[in-house]
Amino acid sequence: MIGVKILGLLLLEGALLAAILSTALPTWLQLPLEEEEEGASSAVYYGLFQQCRWDCTTWRVFEDGFEEHWLRASQAMMILACVAMAISLLLGLLYAMIFKDTKAILVASAITAIAGAGSCAIGIIVFVVKMKEVTQSDWKYHASFGIAVASAVISATVGVLFLLICKRK
Numbered sequence: 001m002i003g004v005k006i007l008g009l010l011l012l013e014g015a016l017l018a019a020i021l022s023t024a025l026p027t028w029l030q031l032p033l034e035e036e037e038e039g040a041s042s043a044v045y046y047g048l049f050q051q052c053r054w055d056c057t058t059w060r061v062f063e064d065g066f067e068e069h070w071l072r073a074s075q076a077m078m079i080l081a082c083v084a085m086a087i088s089l090l091l092g093l094l095y096a097m098i099f100k101d102t103k104a105i106l107v108a109s110a111i112t113a114i115a116g117a118g119s120c121a122i123g124i125i126v127f128v129v130k131m132k133e134v135t136q137s138d139w140k141y142h143a144s145f146g147i148a149v150a151s152a153v154i155s156a157t158v159g160v161l162f163l164l165i166c167k168r169k
Contacts, residue, residue: 002096008161009092012113015154016085019120022148023078026050029131031139046131047144048075048123070130077123078148084116085155092162103166110166113159120152 022028026047033042045052048071091109099105124145131139 004161004165005092005096008158008165009089009096011154011161012085012089012092012158015113015116015151015158016082016089018147018151018154019078019082019085019116022144022151023048023075023082025144025147026052027142028127028145028148029139030142045142046139048078048127070126074123074127074130077119077126081116081120081123081152081155084112084119085151088112088116088155088159106162106166110159110162113155113162117152117156117159120148120155124148124152 024047026049027045028048029046031044031046033044088109091105091112095102095105095109128145
């Protein structure tokens, strides 16, 4: 049983790192450009906080006056997912190392892992649906999007795993 706990904690740590990376990186969606400038990328990459062309030297961050509230909501949900996963990892570590006989801590860790996965999923869905409405173009999913989806799936899996461990005791 101890091996399953350690596996769950390692998976949860990976999910947390993946959520942090996907939130920070600007490569959720790739929008191909019709006109190519000499020496410039033929696509624009959109992330939660930035949009850019790879060959540019400065990143254009969404300004404070940006009126797209759905983007702020998506950013908030992904940050909340990172916080929930970090709390879940902390609770899981407390359970594994100190409070080995206290089921409530493992249940709390499972619930926060599942909440982190849900928050991540909501952030992903809001971003994709609204970005499709805004761009109305032919875009492709890119690396950070896949990392965010993997993070949500892994976090939910660990939450269920922790609940199953509680049930077996």
